[in-house]
Amino acid sequence: MQRFYPLLFVFLWSTGFIGAKFGLPYAEPLSFLLSRYILVILLMTAIVLASRAPWPARRRDWLHIGVSGLMIHGLYLGGVFVAIKHGLPAGVTALVVGMQPLLTALGAGWLLGEKVSARQWSGLGLGLVGVGMVVSGKFGDGALGPMLIPAVVALLGITAGTLYQKRFCPTFDLRTGALIQFVPTAMATAIGVAAFENYRIEWNGQFLFALGWLVVVLSLGAISLLNLLIRSGSAVNVAALFYLTPPTTALIAFFVFGEQLSLTAALGMVIAVGGVYLVAKAK
Secondary structure, three states, rough: OOHHHHHHHHHHHHHHHHHHHHHHEEEEEEHHHHHHHHHHHHHHHHHHHHOOOOOOHHHHHHHHHHHHHHHHHHHHHHHHHHHHHHOOOOOHHHHHHHHHHHHHHHHHHHHOOOOOHHHHHHHHHHHHHHHHHHOOOOOOOOHHHHHHHHHHHHHHHHHHHHHHHHHHHHHHHHHHHHHHHHHHHHHHHHHHHHHHHOOOOOOHHHHHHHHHHHHHHHHHHHHHHHHHHEEEEEEHHHHHHHHHHHHHHHHHHHHHHHOOOHHHHHHHHHHHHHHHHHHHOOO
16 A cells, blocks of 8 residues: 555645645635635644554654745745745746755755765656646746746755754654644745735635645645655655646646646656656666
């Protein structure tokens, strides 16, 4: 069963972009995320109390888990949602965030002592080329300008968070760990809402569906799988899976929204998969 975790993670993580597309027209980005975090905290509190899940024994573990959550959830999701909401084309956002495996490979040797082989470097480069081909037709015509900044913040957040968690807190209970990650993330996001937004949300059926999907499928399902993958695999191998997110998102958008897939995009999907295969199979 565990062999299917990477594929399941990629699919679930990719649906997050679809959920954002459904919900963002009806809410400010940080307000959307704050609502999501509050619901996750309530659900996980009930699960923790019912299951009597163990808490970390050391104070520094609480700190490390919380910091990793701020980076993986707060910076990454906040950056992606703000970028898309304020006009950065989804293709550009995906390409910027798609640099994560390369940055992770650079940091893995320095912070984790992981050796990245020539075959893995080849796979990482090939995967980036494939991602570029997939999103090449989705750049739009608007000026990018400062909206690249939140996308870069998202890139740095997910990269640093993955490396930090692998280095300082690779193993923790997924139930209590989720609470420790999401509580400081919600607090930081609430500060952002108070400073930059008015908590504007249009509570209609489409938004509620998107919110529920992101809470249950992404924050509980995909994040739990990500934590399991970080625990059991190398940082480089886990990061390489993110190359499969734009192709998978494109496929989902094709079936859900009828978005067309070009021959270049289809070829890019094959190349991205090949790149991830090289990384995963490298010895």
